[in-house]
Amino acid sequence: MAVEIIVPLSSFATIFGIIYIYYSTRHKERMAMIERGVEADSLFVRKRLNIRNSLKLGILGVGVALGILIGHLLSAVGRLPEPVSFFSMIFLFGGLSLIAFYMIAHKEGFMDKE
Secondary structure, X not given: OHHHHHHHHHHHHHHHHHHHHHHHHHHHHHHHHHHHOOOOHHHHOOOOOOHHHHHHHHHHHXXXXXXXXXXXXXXXXXXXXXXXXXXXXXXXXXXXXXXXHHHHHHHHOOOOOO
């Protein structure tokens, strides 16, 4: 009974502690740089999200999800054993999604930019 309460509380406390320490340390570091007069523009500017990686991961995630779904359907019908159907469909649809990403990126000109 006590374990059911202690585990979630300790997990929450650990996550909260890590986030608190991260932000307080970052704040102290930035304040120290400002006090010294150091140019801190690079710290305050957020990096731009790379659209190629976002598109690639999104398409890959959809492909893997479709692979899991089709693998489950094949194992439910009973034509293939469960491990074979899951792994083969995950890799098949994951690979197809990466090929689709390449075609989209090549067509849109993402491959030219670095």
